[in-house]
Amino acid sequence: MRSVEADTSLKSKLFRGLADPSRLSILEVLREGPLNVGEVVAATELSQPNASMHLDCLFCCGLVERERNGRYVYYRIRSRKILQLLAASERVLEEAAEQIAMCEKYEK
Amino acid sequence: MRSVEADTSLKSKLFRGLADPSRLSILEVLREGPLNVGEVVAATELSQPNASMHLDCLFCCGLVERERNGRYVYYRIRSRKILQLLAASERVLEEAAEQIAMCEKYEK
DNA sequence: TTCTCATATCAGTATCGGCTGATATGTTGA
DNA sequence: TCAACATATCAGCCGATACTGATATGAGAA
Numbered sequence: 566m567r568s569v570e571a572d573t574s575l576k577s578k579l580f581r582g583l584a585d586p587s588r589l590s591i592l593e594v595l596r597e598g599p600l601n602v603g604e605v606v607a608a609t610e611l612s613q614p615n616a617s618m619h620l621d622c623l624f625c626c627g628l629v630e631r632e633r634n635g636r637y638v639y640y641r642i643r644s645r646k647i648l649q650l651l652a653a654s655e656r657v658l659e660e661a662a663e664q665i666a667m668c669e670k671y672e673k
Numbered sequence: 674m675r676s677v678e679a680d681t682s683l684k685s686k687l688f689r690g691l692a693d694p695s696r697l698s699i700l701e702v703l704r705e706g707p708l709n710v711g712e713v714v715a716a717t718e719l720s721q722p723n724a725s726m727h728l729d730c731l732f733c734c735g736l737v738e739r740e741r742n743g744r745y746v747y748y749r750i751r752s753r754k755i756l757q758l759l760a761a762s763e764r765v766l767e768e769a770a771e772q773i774a775m776c777e778k779y780e781k
Numbered sequence: 782t783t784c785t786c787a788t789a790t791c792a793g794t795a796t797c798g799g800c801t802g803a804t805a806t807g808t809t810g811a
Numbered sequence: 812t813c814a815a816c817a818t819a820t821c822a823g824c825c826g827a828t829a830c831t832g833a834t835a836t837g838a839g840a841a
Contacts, residue, residue, distance in 0.1 A: 784840085784841080786838085786840100787837085791833085796830100797827085798826095807818075808817080808818095810816105
């Protein structure tokens with residue numbers, strides 16, 4: 566059994582992985598299926614180094630997997646549980662969207 | 674129907690609300706039931722201004738509700754969907770905890 | 782090997798957000 | 812009204828992290 570503090574610390578790390586708009590938009594496009602870095606760049610309009618760093622971040626946190634295929638590296642969402650977490654966040658937004666939109670914190 | 678970009682932006686705001694260890698520990702203690710600010714301070718060992726600001730942040734983002742009772746203000750988790758989101762994050766951690774723990778980003 | 786393309790890495794910069802200490806606001810009871 | 816307590820607010824500092832531009836690494840093709 567894990568301690569509560571460890572859980573809280575890891576959980577915050579997990580949520581920070583999800584808290585950046587660039588990373589979220591990457592996960593959004595990966596929802597449709599695996600993409601290589603160039604395709605992610607095209608789909609998200611992030612710069613190539615930026616996308617590469619965020620993908621590495623997502624990989625590091627266990628949210629995506631990667632596999633080299635020739636010169637291309639393909640990234641995919643690691644598991645259904647990630648998708649379920651995203652879906653759960655959307656259900657929260659169903660009831661809290663207006664409030665969150667009006668909230669002055671984290672304007673960006 | 675909401676646009677994808679709006680969704681991504683709101684979602685990142687939501688996750689940022691959850692991405693801070695202090696706020697997560699507050700949500701953790703509120704899981705047991707409503708608490709006033711002083712009780713949150715005692716349970717989390719946050720400073721009073723700090724706890725107050727984080728509670729306001731959680732309130733602002735629609736994650737908790739508050740209700741004044743005499744001089745005390747009681748905070749409670751706003752809905753079951755929040756609890757389900759936290760539960761979903763724990764299921765992700767079941768499979769990604771080691772990787773996230775080892776990840777060098779977001780050391781804190 | 783050499784060229785080309787795909788991806789990763791790095792230093793520098795700028796910004797954002799969390800924490801503290803002091804103080805303000807608000808509520809109850811005397 | 813005043814004193815005591817609970818909570819909220821604010822300025823200032825500090826650390827963390829996202830982005831850019833340049834460059835390095837790695838892989839296939841010729």
